[in-house]
Amino acid sequence: xxxxxxxxxxxxxxxxxxxxxxxxxxxxxxxxxxxxxxxxxxxxxxxxxxxxxxxxxxxxxxxxxxxxxxxxxxxxxxxxxxxxxxxxxxxxxxxxxxxxxxxxxxxxxxxxxxxxxxxxxxxxxxxxxxxxxxxxxxxxxxxxxxxxxxxxxxxxxxxxxxxxxxxxxxxxxxxxxxxxxxxxxxxxxxxxxxxxxxxxxxxxxxxxxxxxxxxxxxxxxxxxxxxxxxxxxxxxxxxxxxxxxxxxxxxxxxxxxxxxxxxxxxxxxxxxxxxxxxxxxxxxxxxxxxxxxxxxxxxxxxxxxxxxxxxxxxxxxxxxxxxxx
Amino acid sequence: xxxxxxxxxxxxxxxxxxxxxxxxxxxxxxxxxxxxxxxxxxxxxxxxxxxxxxxxxxxxxxxxxxxxxxxxxxxxxxxxxxxxxxxxxxxxxxxxxxxxxxxxxxxxxxxxxxxxxxxxxxxxxxxxxxxxxxxxxxxxxxxxxxxxxxxxxxxxxxxxxxxxxxxxxxxxxxxxxxxxxxxxxxxxxxxxxxxxxxxxxxxxxxxxxxxxxxxxxxxxxxxxxxxxxxxxxxxxxxxxxxxxxxxxxxxxxxxxxxxxxxxxxxxxxxxxxxxxxxxxxxxxxxxxxxxxxxxxxxxxxxxxxxxxxxxxxxxxxxxxxxxxxxxxxxxxxxxxxxxxxxxxxxxxxxxxxxxxxx
Numbered sequence: 301x302x303x304x305x306x307x308x309x310x311x312x313x314x315x316x317x318x319x320x321x322x323x324x325x326x327x328x329x330x331x332x333x334x335x336x337x338x339x340x341x342x343x344x345x346x347x348x349x350x351x352x353x354x355x356x357x358x359x360x361x362x363x364x365x366x367x368x369x370x371x372x373x374x375x376x377x378x379x380x381x382x383x384x385x386x387x388x389x390x391x392x393x394x395x396x397x398x399x400x401x402x403x404x405x406x407x408x409x410x411x412x413x414x415x416x417x418x419x420x421x422x423x424x425x426x427x428x429x430x431x432x433x434x435x436x437x438x439x440x441x442x443x444x445x446x447x448x449x450x451x452x453x454x455x456x457x458x459x460x461x462x463x464x465x466x467x468x469x470x471x472x473x474x475x476x477x478x479x480x481x482x483x484x485x486x487x488x489x490x491x492x493x494x495x496x497x498x499x500x501x502x503x504x505x506x507x508x509x510x511x512x513x514x515x516x517x518x519x520x521x522x523x524x525x526x527x528x529x530x531x532x533x534x535x536x537x538x539x540x541x542x543x544x545x546x547x548x549x550x551x552x553x554x555x556x557x558x559x560x561x562x563x564x565x566x567x568x569x570x571x572x573x574x575x576x577x578x579x580x581x582x583x584x585x586x587x588x589x590x591x592x593x594x595x596x597x598x599x600x601x602x603x604x605x606x607x608x609x610x611x612x613x614x615x616x617x618x619x620x621x622x623x624x625x
Numbered sequence: 626x627x628x629x630x631x632x633x634x635x636x637x638x639x640x641x642x643x644x645x646x647x648x649x650x651x652x653x654x655x656x657x658x659x660x661x662x663x664x665x666x667x668x669x670x671x672x673x674x675x676x677x678x679x680x681x682x683x684x685x686x687x688x689x690x691x692x693x694x695x696x697x698x699x700x701x702x703x704x705x706x707x708x709x710x711x712x713x714x715x716x717x718x719x720x721x722x723x724x725x726x727x728x729x730x731x732x733x734x735x736x737x738x739x740x741x742x743x744x745x746x747x748x749x750x751x752x753x754x755x756x757x758x759x760x761x762x763x764x765x766x767x768x769x770x771x772x773x774x775x776x777x778x779x780x781x782x783x784x785x786x787x788x789x790x791x792x793x794x795x796x797x798x799x800x801x802x803x804x805x806x807x808x809x810x811x812x813x814x815x816x817x818x819x820x821x822x823x824x825x826x827x828x829x830x831x832x833x834x835x836x837x838x839x840x841x842x843x844x845x846x847x848x849x850x851x852x853x854x855x856x857x858x859x860x861x862x863x864x865x866x867x868x869x870x871x872x873x874x875x876x877x878x879x880x881x882x883x884x885x886x887x888x889x890x891x892x893x894x895x896x897x898x899x900x901x902x903x904x905x906x907x908x909x910x911x912x913x914x915x916x917x918x919x920x921x922x923x924x925x926x927x928x929x930x931x932x933x934x935x936x937x938x939x940x941x942x943x944x945x946x947x948x949x950x951x952x953x954x955x956x957x958x959x960x961x962x963x964x965x966x967x968x969x970x971x972x973x974x975x976x977x978x979x980x981x982x983x
Contacts, residue, residue: 402959493963541964
């Protein structure tokens with residue numbers, strides 16, 4: 301087995317998808333010669349040429365609108381938004397057209413577009429480079445929202461997303477780009493729409509996705525070492541479709557649940573998970589579903605981000621609140 | 626600002642044919658007569674749309690009255706495998722390219738469907754109500770067509786108001802950089818709902834093209850022959866690898882923005898009268914009369930065709946069934962989430978109660 305970073309896995313997934321289907325094209329700011337600011341498209345321009353890897357003008361709405369037009373021409377575009385905080389100019393195209401096109405054509409016109417967005421904080425970045433906009437996309441019917449937490453999932457979920465006839469917002473946790481995993485590529489993991497229990501436990505379930513899965517696993521490990529409880533950890537993997545079954549089964553087993561995410565709490569994924577689990581597993585619950593999340597604030601300056609983002613200690617503190625309930 | 630010395634015209638106000646160095650009319654007699662038929666039919670469809678709205682059969686209608694020459698002339702200049710990206714007032718373009726598919730437009734304004742049609746069938750994208758957004762789709766399609774080595778162009782239709790949107794400027798720039806085979810066709814109808822041209826922009830639309838690095842042409846949008854000729858040249862240029870062209874067709878929205886609008890609140894009857902005198906169909910008929918192509922028989926045939934189409938529009942709309950409830954969820958995803966399917970089952974359960982009671 302090889303030690304592979306998530307960045308390398310994503311790069312390989314793009315390369316393999318482009319080799320498998322010549323209608324797959326990449327476009328975005330700096331994705332060509334530079335290989336992307338995170339080097340996810342490194343080397344692809346050289347091997348596939350300018351018609352498959354396009355350095356676009358610096359205009360996010362154009363990147364998305366042009367992708368929609370390419371899809372109408374029969375292409376499978378994979379546009380890149382350079383950073384979470386720069387993806388907002390494309391929202392009109394995403395919400396008004398990308399998400400709705402299939403529905404508005406009574407199912408006649410698919411929109412096989414995968415919009416890749418590096419997201420999340422904890423990289424000490426200047427403002428507008430650390431945001432977690434997943435709720436905006438999850439709230440937009442017609443989109444799928446996928447976010448891997450490991451190299452293997454990054455590869456497999458990106459391949460699946462590119463093969464999907466539904467538009468996918470593919471959120472890449474940038475703090476995990478350089479984390480390594482033992483894996484041989486190509487690899488096929490669970491399908492889009494399936495969560496994974498990444499650690500079995502009996503006292504409480506931690507629900508996380510993307511950048512927070514590692515934090516949740518570290519918290520579970522620490523809890524075990526400290527004798528503070530046996531924590532189960534679920535990696536959602538895809539936010540839309542949401543795997544309600546796996547969540548409910550775990551809540552029924554442990555009776556307690558804490559949802560962890562970087563995004564602000566208000567109307568976030570935690571609220572959705574809590575509502576669903578409360579309805580479907582009400583009589584199994586020993587405590588209300590709690591949330592350990594970012595504050596309801598604009599993303600703070602880097603020197604304050606540690607307090608804003610859930611870390612192992614705050615996750616464990618929230619776990620204790622649930623256990624004490 | 627709305628009219629310049631450089632504006633291309635092939636028909637005088639009285640229907641005389643004018644000569645132009647670049648733009649020629651290459652249509653035969655039958656085609657010239659057919660152009661008249663299409664202008665008249667499009668106007669009749671539009672009248673019918675207004676009537677059907679007044680009678681409660683449509684929720685709203687966006688009239689194209691006065692813009693028939695801009696729409697019919699430009700659409701006639703295209704080939705079947707070119708791809709059109711309309712705004713929401715291009716009923717004339719739809720009729721010319723797709724015939725009675727225009728009924729889908731009526732379904733949209735009735736509230737029976739969303740856009741509803743398959744964009745690939747007649748190479749007409751869905752109506753695009755968010756202003757100017759479709760210009761970028763045209764550029765994307767054109768870039769893809771160029772990669773495919775296809776000799777086709779994409780045509781983006783939009784209005785004067787849309788030129789203030791960022792997407793239109795982004796589309797101009799993107800198309801220029803990639804020399805995309807696009808025709809940007811702006812129907813400058815002088816009003817963006819209640820906001821006049823002078824409050825929308827400080828320079829003529831067509832001149833912007835030069836700043837982005839491609840040609841812009843202003844044409845008399847109420848002169849169907851000039852519109853046809855200018856669009857033809859722009860489309861040929863695009864298909865032959867020459868890149869984008871911006872066509873600004875100077876016209877006038879003789880009707881309201883939509884049937885919910887009251888234009889008397891913002892424009893004078895003098896202005897309206899001036900533009901009524903310049904409306905496109907009378908001028909074109911005068912041209913046909915001058916050249917001996919018009920006859921009582923042609924007029925009878927054209928009016929009969931307009932009556933037939935109007936009748937079909939009316940009867941189809943009046944008998945248009947409400948969509949099935951399943952249209953709510955059936956087409957949102959190719960592969961729908963289980964959470965949506967569960968919601969749908971719950972709604973069906975709820976609805977079933979009332980069926981039992983009835």
